[in-house]
Amino acid sequence: xxxxxxxxxxxxxxxxxxxxxxxxxxxxxxxxxxxxxxxxxxxxxxxxxxxxxxxxxxxxxxxxxxxxxxxxxxxxxxxxxxxxxxxxxxxxxxxxxxxxxxxxxxxxxxxxxxxxxxxxxxxxxxxxxxxxxxxxxxxxxxxxxxxxxxxxxxxxxxxxxxxxxxxxxxxxxxxxxxxxxxxxxxxxxxxxxxxxxxxxxxxxxxxxxxxxxxxxxxxxxxxxxxxxxxxxxxxxxxxxxxxxxxxxxxxxxxxxxxxxxxxxxxxxxxxxxx
Amino acid sequence: xxxxxxxxxxxxxxxxxxxxxxxxxxxxxxxxxxxxxxxxxxxxxxxxxxxxxxxxxxxxxxxxxxxxxxxxxxxxxxxxxxxxxxxxxxxxxxxxxxxxxxxxxxxxxxxxxxxxxxxxxxxxxxxxxxxxxxxxxxxxxxxxxxxxxxxxxxxxxxxxxxxxxxxxxxxxxxxxxxxxxxxxxxxxxxxxxxxxxxxxxxxxxxxxxxxxxxxxxxxxxxxxxxxxxxxxxxxxxxxxxxxxxxxxxxxxxxxxxxxxxxxxxxxxxxxxxx
DNA sequence: TCAAAAGTGTTATCCCTACACCCATGC
DNA sequence: GCATGGGTGTAGGGATAACACTTTTGA
Numbered sequence: 001x002x003x004x005x006x007x008x009x010x011x012x013x014x015x016x017x018x019x020x021x022x023x024x025x026x027x028x029x030x031x032x033x034x035x036x037x038x039x040x041x042x043x044x045x046x047x048x049x050x051x052x053x054x055x056x057x058x059x060x061x062x063x064x065x066x067x068x069x070x071x072x073x074x075x076x077x078x079x080x081x082x083x084x085x086x087x088x089x090x091x092x093x094x095x096x097x098x099x100x101x102x103x104x105x106x107x108x109x110x111x112x113x114x115x116x117x118x119x120x121x122x123x124x125x126x127x128x129x130x131x132x133x134x135x136x137x138x139x140x141x142x143x144x145x146x147x148x149x150x151x152x153x154x155x156x157x158x159x160x161x162x163x164x165x166x167x168x169x170x171x172x173x174x175x176x177x178x179x180x181x182x183x184x185x186x187x188x189x190x191x192x193x194x195x196x197x198x199x200x201x202x203x204x205x206x207x208x209x210x211x212x213x214x215x216x217x218x219x220x221x222x223x224x225x226x227x228x229x230x231x232x233x234x235x236x237x238x239x240x241x242x243x244x245x246x247x248x249x250x251x252x253x254x255x256x257x258x259x260x261x262x263x264x265x266x267x268x269x270x271x272x273x274x
Numbered sequence: 275x276x277x278x279x280x281x282x283x284x285x286x287x288x289x290x291x292x293x294x295x296x297x298x299x300x301x302x303x304x305x306x307x308x309x310x311x312x313x314x315x316x317x318x319x320x321x322x323x324x325x326x327x328x329x330x331x332x333x334x335x336x337x338x339x340x341x342x343x344x345x346x347x348x349x350x351x352x353x354x355x356x357x358x359x360x361x362x363x364x365x366x367x368x369x370x371x372x373x374x375x376x377x378x379x380x381x382x383x384x385x386x387x388x389x390x391x392x393x394x395x396x397x398x399x400x401x402x403x404x405x406x407x408x409x410x411x412x413x414x415x416x417x418x419x420x421x422x423x424x425x426x427x428x429x430x431x432x433x434x435x436x437x438x439x440x441x442x443x444x445x446x447x448x449x450x451x452x453x454x455x456x457x458x459x460x461x462x463x464x465x466x467x468x469x470x471x472x473x474x475x476x477x478x479x480x481x482x483x484x485x486x487x488x489x490x491x492x493x494x495x496x497x498x499x500x501x502x503x504x505x506x507x508x509x510x511x512x513x514x515x516x517x518x519x520x521x522x523x524x525x526x527x528x529x530x531x532x533x534x535x536x537x538x539x540x541x542x543x544x545x546x547x548x
Numbered sequence: 549t550c551a552a553a554a555g556t557g558t559t560a561t562c563c564c565t566a567c568a569c570c571c572a573t574g575c
Numbered sequence: 576g577c578a579t580g581g582g583t584g585t586a587g588g589g590a591t592a593a594c595a596c597t598t599t600t601g602a
Contacts, residue, residue, distance in 0.1 A: 041574070041575070042573090042574080042575090240564095240565070240566070240567090242565090242566090242567090243564065243565065243566085246563095246564085247564090260573075260574095261573095261574085262573075262574080263573060263574045263575065264572070264573050264574080265571060265572035265573055266572070266573065
């Protein structure tokens with residue numbers, strides 16, 4: 001790469017055509033929790049993590065699924081602006097929890113041109129959007145996440161289609177828990193989006209333990225059981241009731257509202273304590 | 275912003291001059307720990323966190339200090355490659371711990387043109403580099419970090435010059451610990467680098483508690499006292515000896531080497547356990 | 549002799565896990 | 576009546592904080 005002794009020299013080249021073009025995009029992993037009615041009238045509806053994917057209409061990756069995303073408008077937007085714009089387009093929601101995840105810059109990420117992409121996660125309360133999502137978008141439940149010998153398999157399902165992909169993780173260095181992810185198998189997702197999805201889910205899983213981030217996925221009122229289920233879905237493990245209640249106690253306040261209708265003792269509704 | 279119905283339409287515009295140009299850079303916060311001899315022959319040398327800054331030779335921000343950085347070579351590099359190249363240039367070190375921090379995209383970040391910059395932190399063992407750093411670069415000790423009423427003041431010192439700046443942090447949302455940082459005062463640092471420096475130090479502070487990241491800043495052999503001092507410098511607080519030793523015990527292995535020469539009981543040298 | 553740091557042992561406390569148990573509901 | 580989830584109490588164990596104490600050195 002050419003070295004420049006000063007800015008003037010650089011700007012000269014910059015304004016000529018010596019530099020190839022670069023574009024940036026944002027990709028957004030929109031995460032929500034959905035519930036699935038059970039047959040047994042006593043059982044509460046089963047909770048699942050779900051993410052929003054968009055079907056591509058054109059080449060490259062025609063007819064494959066990808067994360068909602070869009071090109072950065074160089075003249076007027078920040079990356080955050082861009083992500084918010086995409087989010088508004090796809091879900092018609094503003095005021096959503098949005099967090100920058102990672103910037104991916106693999107040279108062959110997009111076969112058309114040089115693209116660097118900054119990914120985001122967005123957390124959404126599914127009840128807030130009606131069926132307001134854009135026509136080519138669809139919610140996929142995260143049906144399964146398993147890890148065995150550093151091979152992670154993820155299965156998504158939108159009740160019409162099943163997407164399965166697997167990612168191998170290898171430790172980058174022994175001093176931290178940072179991994180290099182590589183796609184082992186994937187036939188329905190475009191670009192390197194399997195990795196973005198995994199990275200996003202892992203980030204959420206981590207943050208759940210030391211922040212109140214889950215409340216961005218809850219409505220205003222909820223039972224402690226529901227809240228616990230959301231934690232369990234994200235952490236991918238069962239929690240003990242008494243422990244959970246003690247930990248969560250000072251983050252929520254009890255209301256006098258009661259939720260009845262399940263074939264069991266009714267429960268009080270709580271809300272997030274500001 | 276113009277909307278495109280398909281890729282073809284987009285590519286047409288892309289290849290014309292409708293899109294303004296975008297460049298990316300990486301900025302690297304190189305962190306190390308330095309020691310300062312004490313007058314008292316008994317006392318161990320005082321440890322400080324220190325970071326590498328570069329003096330700008332040209333406009334804009336002529337004669338101000340900034341983080342080492344460089345433009346992404348669009349045709350051949352990933353961002354990681356770019357960061358490693360910059361690091362090699364400045365310190366002549368390869369094989370350094372390097373971690374992506376955050377991608378900044380403020381529109382007015384650089385007054386010359388539209389630049390999006392991905393920042394990195396690099397952890398370095400200062401003993402490994404001789405005085406091998408590039409001529410316009412200098413190590414600054416982080417002399418003071420104080421926080422009061424969400425105003426953070428940082429003082430840097432390279433024994434010739436003192437740099438003081440302050441940053442206000444405001445909570446982004448009540449559910450997490452994410453803050454929006456804005457520069458309150460700064461007269462010697464270019465661009466938005468005060469924020470990058472703070473973000474990097476905070477990241478390091480966090481990771482220290484749940485990873486072995488500090489060992490990237492240590493030589494092969496060290497005493498437990500030295501190791502503890504590095505922790506204390508990063509965490510900015512005193513730790514209790516017995517507690518520290520118990521926690522660290524299974525991460526290190528004792529060697530039969532002994533360090534003498536201080537006016538006190540000599541100590542065994544340890545090394546990081548793989 | 550003494551100040552400084554190296555290094556170890558002990559107790560009290562907190563937090564979390566695990567389990568046991570009772571309550572209220574709809575069919 | 577009974578399965579199911581709501582909700583609470585308590586004993587045990589592991590980790591940590593705090594403190595006290597001994598050891599070893601160079602000037």
